[in-house]
Amino acid sequence: MAGTGSEPFPGTFLNPKRIDTNLSKEVLDLLVEYYRNAYGKDFAALSDIHAAPSAIPVLPKVKNAYGRLKIGSEVFGSMYSKRHVTSAKILSQFLHDNTKDTYPGIVQFYFEHIIHFPKVL
Incomplete structure (x- = not known):
């Protein structure tokens, strides 16, 4: 059953x-790392699948890429949407061994990506 x-x-x-x-x-390499951390499985970029043939391949193509994101009433921009660069600035927090680190950054773009998991018997 699929x-x-x-x-x-x-x-x-x-x-x-x-x-x-x-x-x-x-x-793409960052996306592969994200999938590994999020799902606890072995993923590899399609171009690197020969080094890990049992890994789940991550295709480099995204369905759609966008310049802005709306959550509730707030709109977040990105570098791709040049008119909204000011709202593209973010602070990201990462937790590691009970330590919280905060890093500034700028969102490049938002995207939809599809991953195909292997069928489970």
Whole structure:
């Protein structure tokens, strides 16, 4: 029996929008690392799958990339939406061994990505 699913997202993506675009190698590697941490499984970029043939492949193509994100009544921009760069500035907090570190950054863009998990028998 095959299954599909998705995780609900509380916001709405806003234009500008790019359809079927490829991620840079740097962003793809970060996405692979995210999937490993989020799901506790072995993932590999499609271009690196030969080094880990049992890993779940992560394709470099994203379904859609967006310049802005709306959550509730607040709109967050990105570098891709040049008119909204001011609202693209963020502070990210990371927890590690009971230590909380905060890092400033700028959102490059928002995207929808699809991952295909292997069928479970």
